[in-house]
Amino acid sequence: MSDPLSGSGSTSRTPGREPAGSRPHRGRTRRHDAPTSLTGLAVKVVLLGLTAAIALWAAFPLMAGEHWIGLGVLAVTTAGLFHLYLTPRHVPAKYLVPGTLFLIAFQILPVLYTASTAFTNFGDGHRGGKDEAIVAIQTASVQQVPGSTEYAMTVATTGDPATGALVFLVTDPDTGAVDVGDADGLRPLDPGAVTVAPGGRVTAAQDYTVLTIGQASARSQEVTDLVVPTAGGALRSSGLSRAYEGRAVRAYDADCDCIRDAESGRTWTADETEGSFVAADGERLAQGWKVNVGLDNFTRVLTDPTVSGPFLTTLVWNIAFAVGSTGGTFLLGMFIALALHSPRMRGTNVYRVLLILPYAMPSFAMLLVWRDMFNTDFGLVNSLFGLGVDWFGDQWSARVAVIVVQLWLGYPYMFLVATGALQAIPHEVTEASTVDGASPWQSFRAVTLPLLLVALSPLLIASFAFNFNNFNAIYLTTAGAPFPADNPGNGATDLLITYTYRLAFGGQGAEFGYAAAISLFIFTIVAVISAVSFRRTRRQEEVYA
Template sequence: MAGSTIERPAATTTAPPAAPRRPGLGLGADGTGSPLGLVLKIVALGLLAAVAVWGALPLIRTENWIGLAILVAVTLFAFYVYLSPRQIPLKYLLPGTIFLIVFQILPVIYTISTAFTNFSDGHRGDKDAAIAAIEGASVQQIEGSTPYVLTIATSGDASSGDIVFLLADPATDDLFVGTADGLRDLTASGVEQDPDGKITAADTYTVLEIDEIAARQDDITTFSVPTDDGAIVSQGVSQAFEGAPLRTYDSGCDCITDETTGTVWTADDENGSFVDEEGNALAQGWQVGVGFRNFGKALTDETIRGSFLRIVLWNFAFAIGTVAITFGLGLLVAIALNNPLLKRKSIYRSLIILPYAMPAVAMYLVWREMFNTDFGLINRMLGIEFNWFGNTASSMIAILLVQLWLGYNYMFLVITGALQSIPADLTEAAGVDGARPFYAFRTITFPLLLVALAPLLIASFAFNFNNFSAIYLVSGGAPFSPDNPAAGGTDILITYTYRLAFGGSGADYGFAAAISCFSS
């Protein structure tokens, strides 16, 4: 219409989208609050801080500043990761990485470093500790000195405080406190004693319980209260006496001298021992680095080298043989029970699986007694009195028979599953083409089985290569040769390493660590 104006709808303007809120502490990615998540995060980080403080206390007490710095750095990094809104992948990767380092990488590094030392019985601590142990072991009670009733305590925390001796003289009822600075009187006020005179409580001192004494046994053993005539040392946990060492250390000659015989043992820093003129060393020494000596010992010492090479060969034979015989028997039984014409297959399969359902440790112990020479079931059934673990060959056969009994049923299970997954059309087509059953199995079924079971066979070999229980619980490594009783005829590397480190003849951790490096 003339003169009229057309009204247009007002333009609508849309506000720009609000920027997404950055997730913060206790907030989700959409900016919404999560009180439960916040509480769980606070609790988890509180536990982490508590564990860090608990781990820091012994590091401070032993002045392990490197370890303390690592602990602080890891703790701070964990707090940064879980308080930061950005480090999402690290929140999931960090726990697994820490556990990998603590339980895998650090033990490997420690084992390798130990292999380059003489760490063993008599060579555990440093030189100062060795001197203190030698002098302490030679302390004899001074004639006419007072036997004290002893109470072991600390001046402060039970786990980290300085050791003190609370002493009671049974003849005079006098009370004393002995510290590293000397002996002084203890006032009776605030002191409680039992009917035998033993101090059970004292002001400003923490009386140690039996478990606390055991935890600080090394500190107590090396502790003494200096006196004018010698030192007061503990005799057990309830008695103490004043004595003087018969063997003393002289820093001028770096030697130990026996006051009664005049024998002198000079420090040999290369081997970590005090040695006399004839080359005889004192039992107590200290830990030093020996380079590749432990590795060379395994390869150059004629007695050890022969046993070591035999153990290595048997280790491979045991692992390969176990996999071969269990796979072979498991394959035969699986093929037999996979026959569609066979009835009651479920019953047969259940009976075969029964040994696998039993605890392996219990089965090893049962089989060991079945091979017993005098009353073992096997000898009684055969009507013989044969010592199965008396020679190496029969002991190896016995171990492999046990492994066959315990392992073939597992192979039977997995092979049965693999056989049922192979299409029957393949073998039927081969039969139509005129292939004999064995040829069809060898060219079609068996290769397909190996494709499916190859990872299992490799894993089984790796497991049996370090199968400690099979050797230790059945034969114990027997028989043992007189020229090297630490190496048994059926030992594998892991049982040989265990015997070197924890055997009754003395622990040689450095050499055991070197052997474990070979086995890994």
């Protein structure tokens, strides 16, 4: 409305203030109007393009395997990422989502897969499905019979001649056609893509590397073991240049759900609870299939006397090793830090550089050096002290040796963190205790140590968890030795992690399901101990806050 005093139609306003309706939205306007930098745009385009490429790369195997749930999760995740980074909203999520996805991919999913594997019999002889087991049993029993067709054969590979997967290039004696065979069967080759010498031997083939006689001879066992399924039986090698199509002695009978041996007449019936073909006398065929066994792997650890005894012994030693390694490195590192923290100490920088050298060197190399230093015949330890101790031959000396090695490798870390914590303690606090008449030991016990533990307790818990699963410290020094004569699979210095590794990848046959169950035991033990320790740490922080 008009101002009657001024006689004008202008709106009255308070000096120094602007009308609310005309006040500019400075922050919002600046954010929306600011041009996007060329570098930021390029980075966004590259990252989103890489995301799309990875999604497409992962989509085709999912479609080929008919994993529609996984394909749906992939599509939703990719669409969500594009929506998130192509809109100006949800700024905090732009930073949180990548870390969350990596956490799910590299932490949560492996844990869930390990947990699911622990309830199965997955391992050597039980890796695939029942149909795959039947094919493997039948092809492994193929024998040459009178009248079997023989082929000229050439051994080839699609990769490195020394390590690549082998295939057979076989020439039909009647038609001259060339086929390529592997564990999945025979596939015809284009006549224009192969070169065949007189006699039917293939000398060159497109996309394949033909092995020389010397190269094939070096892998003769793999050549002998390769069986190529065919409609009439299977194809096996006869030397390095010939192959025959034989007949399977053992065949699957769907009526009885069993494997029959045509020569001996024996029968192995399918046992769906164990994933094996079992004869009436209890004999099992080596090739089985993966099935769910429930809690069998867990109960085996606790109830099987051949397993529970060594497992509990290993668990006790495992806890002792983790406590000894963590406590020893902490005490040594703390006392060295206290000595160098004294104002009367000179040349502290030089000492600190020298003391952290073990931490600066590769641990795996130092573990191998220490293994040789403890050697009975030429080791430095025995030579220096005039001893004749077989350090790795007796269980207690071997345990002492690995703790000493871990003490040498671990104290620099504790020394560094203790030095930092000591420097953070106010000098007035320790001075006050001295003024009150406390001795140096009383001042350390009542003031310095509690304040150190408040700062270092989380690091001690993390160090305990690390040492509880310190695979390298054991495997690179003793490899679990010494082993008792009645149990070569579980050594005196084995931790649960090295015992699990030997079960999963040992030469006596892998047991991935059983190893996964032990891994869950390890996870539970470390989680419980860490949770209790963190609770005590919080109480300690409340007392000294």
